[in-house]
Amino acid sequence: MLGHIARRLGSNGLKGISPQQLLPKETHRHLQSSLDTIRPISTVSLWPFSSQPRDFSQPNSSWSPEMQKVYDHYYALCDTDTENGEGKKRPWRKLPSYNRSIKYATGGIHLSKLIQAKARLFTRNVKEQGATFEYVVFVNKEEKRCVCVFQAGRLLEGAPGHVHGGAIATMIDTVTGTLAGFLSGPIMTANLNIDYRSPMPLDSVVLIHSALDRIERRKTYITSKVTSTDESKLYTEATALFVSISVGHLFGSRN
Numbered sequence: 411m412l413g414h415i416a417r418r419l420g421s422n423g424l425k426g427i428s429p430q431q432l433l434p435k436e437t438h439r440h441l442q443s444s445l446d447t448i449r450p451i452s453t454v455s456l457w458p459f460s461s462q463p464r465d466f467s468q469p470n471s472s473w474s475p476e477m478q479k480v481y482d483h484y485y486a487l488c489d490t491d492t493e494n495g496e497g498k499k500r501p502w503r504k505l506p507s508y509n510r511s512i513k514y515a516t517g518g519i520h521l522s523k524l525i526q527a528k529a530r531l532f533t534r535n536v537k538e539q540g541a542t543f544e545y546v547v548f549v550n551k552e553e554k555r556c557v558c559v560f561q562a563g564r565l566l567e568g569a570p571g572h573v574h575g576g577a578i579a580t581m582i583d584t585v586t587g588t589l590a591g592f593l594s595g596p597i598m599t600a601n602l603n604i605d606y607r608s609p610m611p612l613d614s615v616v617l618i619h620s621a622l623d624r625i626e627r628r629k630t631y632i633t634s635k636v637t638s639t640d641e642s643k644l645y646t647e648a649t650a651l652f653v654s655i656s657v658g659h660l661f662g663s664r665n
């Protein structure tokens with residue numbers, strides 16, 4: 411076929427030659443009917459999902475002025491991208507947060523078809539803004555640490571007027587797990603130890619500081635503490651161990 415086309419093209423290239431002349435009749439007919447079924451290139455999205463994922467860690471109207479202020483503080487320390495591609499190198503990075511994290515990881519589109527197609531990251535699955543977990547994670551890769559700004563909504567009540575210990579544990583697991591995953595790749599929580607030091611009132615805005623302690627073979631150890639935004643009050647301290655896993659582990663494989 412290529413030889414046939416080359417012979418017909420000669421030295422003049424495509425100039426003055428119609429597709430009908432260039433290709434055998436039958437091939438041209440097939441090609442034309444295939445082209446007819448293809449949408450114009452301008453309407454084809456290169457994004458492989460039906461819509462752009464929503465980043466749940468963007469400011470919204472439920473945020474208190476304190477939450478917004480701390481967010482602005484860390485956001486100003488983050489890497490920036492400019493239109494000419496010359497971003498400013500800064501130590502911090504804001505991590506986006508989706509309600510289906512697996513879908514947006516490398517290769518996650520395939521994984522998400524296999525693993526509980528309707529599953530959602532439960533810290534991001536309540537539609538009402540501000541009702542439960544409002545949070546943003548900023549990571550400092552060089553210092554191997556991160557800070558999460560967390561506003562605890564009214565549906566997280568445990569002791570009257572205060573945040574449920576399980577909700578605090580959820581956030582510590584999420585933030586330390588995010589850091590461990592950022593540093594070590596796919597992991598699962600093997601151990602989480604929490605000391606609750608002071609009750610946390612509902613609607614509090616707190617910081618969850620987490621840092622790498624050490625990595626030993628497949629084990630990533632993270633320390634964490636939860637404080638008020640001015641860091642004068644300590645709410646919670648924790649240590650966590652994450653074990654690196656292969657994707658097969660999620661399907662019951664031990665390899």
Ligand SMILES: CCCCCCCCCC(=O)SCCNC(=O)CCNC(=O)[C@H](O)C(C)(C)COP(=O)(O)OP(=O)(O)OC[C@H]1O[C@@H](n2cnc3c(N)ncnc32)[C@H](O)[C@@H]1OP(=O)(O)O
Pocket residue numbers: 511583584585587588591597598599600601627628629651653654655
């Ligand atoms: C973007 C959004 C990100 C959101 C982040 C969310 C993070 C949330 C993460 C989770 O909550 S995961 C859910 C809760 N975790 C689990 O369900 C894990 C259940 N447990 C397991 O699947 C397995 O036990 C585990 C993967 C943790 C370990 O099993 P393996 O067979 O892969 O490892 P193995 O038992 O060979 O242990 C490897 C090493 O870890 C050590 N280890 C394992 N479990 C341990 C443990 N519990 N305590 C102390 N050490 C432990 C073990 O001694 C050994 O140490 P050495 O290398 O020194 O020999």
